[in-house]
Amino acid sequence: MKKRTSVLGAVLVAVTVTALVAATAGTAAKQATIKAAWIYVAPHNDGGWSQAHDNGRLYVQKALGSQVKTTFKENIANGPQLEQTVASLVRDGNKIIFGTSFGFFSKKLAAKYPNVLFEQATGTDQAKNLSEYFGAAEDTIYLSGMAAGAASKTGVIGYVVPFAIPEVIRHANAFALGAQATHPGAKIKLIWTNAWFDPTKEKKAAESLKSAGADVLGQNVDSPAAGQYAESVGVPWVGYDNNASKFAPKSWLTAAVYNWGPYYLSRVKAAMAGTWKSGFYYGSIKDGFTSLAPYGPGVTASTKALIAKKKAALVAGSFYEFAGPLWDQSGKLRVAKGKKLSVTDLYAMNWLVKGVIGSPKG
Amino acid sequence: MKVRIERRLTQPRWLTVAVPVGSLTAAFGLIAVVLLATGHNPAATYRDVFEAAFAANGALTQTLVNATPLLFTGLAAAAAFRMNLFNIGGEGQLYFGTIGSAAAGLLLAGQPGPIVIPAMIAGGMAAGAAWALVPAFLRAFFSTNEIITSLMLNYVAGLILTYLIFDSHSYWRDSESASAAVFPVGKALSDAASWPTIGSSVVVPLGFLIGIGVAIGIWVLYARTRFGFEVQVIGDSPRAARYAGMRTRRKILAVMALSGAIAGLGGASQIGDFRHTLDADPKGLRAYGYGYTGIVVAALARYNPFAVVLVAFLLGGLQNAGSTLQGPDFPSGLVGRCRG
Numbered sequence: 141m142k143k144r145t146s147v148l149g150a151v152l153v154a155v156t157v158t159a160l161v162a163a164t165a166g167t168a169a170k171q172a173t174i175k176a177a178w179i180y181v182a183p184h185n186d187g188g189w190s191q192a193h194d195n196g197r198l199y200v201q202k203a204l205g206s207q208v209k210t211t212f213k214e215n216i217a218n219g220p221q222l223e224q225t226v227a228s229l230v231r232d233g234n235k236i237i238f239g240t241s242f243g244f245f246s247k248k249l250a251a252k253y254p255n256v257l258f259e260q261a262t263g264t265d266q267a268k269n270l271s272e273y274f275g276a277a278e279d280t281i282y283l284s285g286m287a288a289g290a291a292s293k294t295g296v297i298g299y300v301v302p303f304a305i306p307e308v309i310r311h312a313n314a315f316a317l318g319a320q321a322t323h324p325g326a327k328i329k330l331i332w333t334n335a336w337f338d339p340t341k342e343k344k345a346a347e348s349l350k351s352a353g354a355d356v357l358g359q360n361v362d363s364p365a366a367g368q369y370a371e372s373v374g375v376p377w378v379g380y381d382n383n384a385s386k387f388a389p390k391s392w393l394t395a396a397v398y399n400w401g402p403y404y405l406s407r408v409k410a411a412m413a414g415t416w417k418s419g420f421y422y423g424s425i426k427d428g429f430t431s432l433a434p435y436g437p438g439v440t441a442s443t444k445a446l447i448a449k450k451k452a453a454l455v456a457g458s459f460y461e462f463a464g465p466l467w468d469q470s471g472k473l474r475v476a477k478g479k480k481l482s483v484t485d486l487y488a489m490n491w492l493v494k495g496v497i498g499s500p501k502g
Numbered sequence: 503m504k505v506r507i508e509r510r511l512t513q514p515r516w517l518t519v520a521v522p523v524g525s526l527t528a529a530f531g532l533i534a535v536v537l538l539a540t541g542h543n544p545a546a547t548y549r550d551v552f553e554a555a556f557a558a559n560g561a562l563t564q565t566l567v568n569a570t571p572l573l574f575t576g577l578a579a580a581a582a583f584r585m586n587l588f589n590i591g592g593e594g595q596l597y598f599g600t601i602g603s604a605a606a607g608l609l610l611a612g613q614p615g616p617i618v619i620p621a622m623i624a625g626g627m628a629a630g631a632a633w634a635l636v637p638a639f640l641r642a643f644f645s646t647n648e649i650i651t652s653l654m655l656n657y658v659a660g661l662i663l664t665y666l667i668f669d670s671h672s673y674w675r676d677s678e679s680a681s682a683a684v685f686p687v688g689k690a691l692s693d694a695a696s697w698p699t700i701g702s703s704v705v706v707p708l709g710f711l712i713g714i715g716v717a718i719g720i721w722v723l724y725a726r727t728r729f730g731f732e733v734q735v736i737g738d739s740p741r742a743a744r745y746a747g748m749r750t751r752r753k754i755l756a757v758m759a760l761s762g763a764i765a766g767l768g769g770a771s772q773i774g775d776f777r778h779t780l781d782a783d784p785k786g787l788r789a790y791g792y793g794y795t796g797i798v799v800a801a802l803a804r805y806n807p808f809a810v811v812l813v814a815f816l817l818g819g820l821q822n823a824g825s826t827l828q829g830p831d832f833p834s835g836l837v838g839r840c841r842g
Contacts, residue, residue: 183833218789228825263684
């Protein structure tokens with residue numbers, strides 16, 4: 141009888157221990173996994189902006205493995221759909237949400253979900269649980285402009301642009317300055333599409349630019365439609381925000397691209413460790429956030445060498461494209477010699493540099 | 503023996519119910535096949551849809567957010583289709599409603615709600631009606647096809663929205679705040695211009711209640727008044743109506759204005775209930791296509807205003823479920839298929 145009780149006791153102890161171990165293991169596993177979500181303005185495989193962000197998401201998933209559960213919502217429109225999307229993501233237990241388009245998150249929305257961390261690309265609103273992040277694409281766009289300038293014979297380059305806002309204006313300016321560095325006096329013609337992602341309009345804009353005399357095309361919009369058109373008519377093309385060479389293997393020159401992954405990883409890790417703090421991240425060519433996509437067959441060795449030299453100067457800080465003297469379209473001196481534009485200036489830029497043909501008002 | 507297909511003179515009552523129910527059942531069956539083909543369990547998907555649209559915490563509130571604009575555009579379409587007048591311009595008339603009501607709200611900034619809100623409603627209805635009168639006038643006096651003209655004017659209305667916010671420093675555009683410098687937005691309306699809501703666990707926007715009122719109004723108009731009777735006669739047989747001395751032109755103008763005013767009221771509700779600023783972003787209001795979905799709502803409801811309320815609610819739920827459903831393993835294109 142006594143023996144039986146001790147056996148029973150041993151079994152009981154064993155059961156309790158296993159249960160306890162299982163329970164703690166369970167909570168440990170729970171603590172270690174975090175749910176992170178991304179919201180895209182276009183399809184996740186758009187071949188441009190949203191796909192670059194999705195590559196960043198996959199980078200996080202790969203780096204953290206089972207510690208993180210990532211998800212995304214695509215083709216999201218501002219307004220009720222966005223609010224419903226955020227509500228459903230919060231309901232699903234996502235702790236950190238990245239909004240990859242301007243206007244997705246506001247202080248008001250962040251205040252509504254105080255226990256969720258929000259991160260918005262390209263915006264300026266900050267709150268306790270709302271961060272902003274972006275990077276100096278102007279530097280790499282300048283370099284991609286150099287490739288466009290070198291490829292142009294007539295000195296007329298077409299540039300398809302979405303909205304007449306400071307972000308796009310500074311990108312167009314950087315592109316123009318880069319093109320003029322390799323093709324002095326180059327003219328950059330703009331066509332506004334008034335949409336981030338609209339393949340039909342982008343293709344039409346590319347056609348109009350070609351018939352207006354452009355012999356090289358570039359873009360600040362998200363889809364590879366202009367590139368597919370360029371490929372069909374044998375015109376060199378500079379993409380934007382993602383390596384889209386597969387859409388135009390012969391026409392592809394290069395593109396300024398973003399490397400979102402490392403930033404996303406550091407933020408998700410911070411959220412897991414509880415060290416996440418609201419901030420304003422502006423990545424650069426120096427920390428590898430912005431870079432140039434691999435060159436296409438149309439870029440000559442001498443152009444590559446020129447670009448490499450400029451890139452080294454950018455990294456070293458001995459060159460900056462928005463340093464004076466800079467003139468606007470009417471020939472007025474906007475930035476005096478020895479002066480530099482700050483990030484704040486860049487976020488409010490509303491004038492186009494000399495040689496750009498188009499209105500800064502859209 | 504010969505089989506002859508003849509048009510029924512009167513429709514039996516059961517058919518008005520059986521057709522929409524039958525088409526919905528067929529649609530669910532078809533989608534189930536698509537879901538199976540793409541490796542999703544149809545039963546589980548439908549359960550998720552129901553959960554996300556109607557059962558989950560806060561789901562009904564979100565469904566009403568989607569249903570409200572569909573209610574207005576559905577009623578706008580139904581009101582015109584009753585006369586065989588195919589107003590496809592609900593989308594553009596809704597945009598004009600947002601322009602008109604935002605103008606009223608901005609002009610009366612600082613005034614209390616009881617003054618601002620009726621003014622926004624009036625502004626939205628007037629602007630929507632005015633935009634609808636363009637194709638109405640062309641149809642009444644020049645016999646142009648209103649399907650084409652009203653449809654094309656939707657794109658014009660969209661471009662006008664773009665112009666007001668992106669391409670000009672119009673009255674509606676915010677050119678002062680810091681975020682407006684980064685991306686063009688409309689001026690924010692005052693808090694008094696936010697329409698009140700009813701309920702706390704399920705939040706019912708004022709616009710939805712107004713929409714139900716409009717549905718009752720339309721039913722009374724068409725079933726109980728001389729105007730409504732004449733409209734139906736013109737719809738059935740314009741020639742007979744003319745012999746009977748009915749004024750067809752006037753009716754065309756009146757019905758299109760009514761239809762446009764209802765769509766415009768939907769625009770006012772977008773401003774007052776939800777957006778509180780003129781939204782010209784192509785990834786904003788214009789991405790939803792409420793005007794076009796409204797045509798589907800009207801057709802499914804067989805132009806019956808009370809059925810429009812029900813169908814708008816169901817489709818609103820479906821749209822709401824769409825944003826919950828999609829994700830890495832459920833592409834947005836498939837969501838679109840299911841909604842269609």
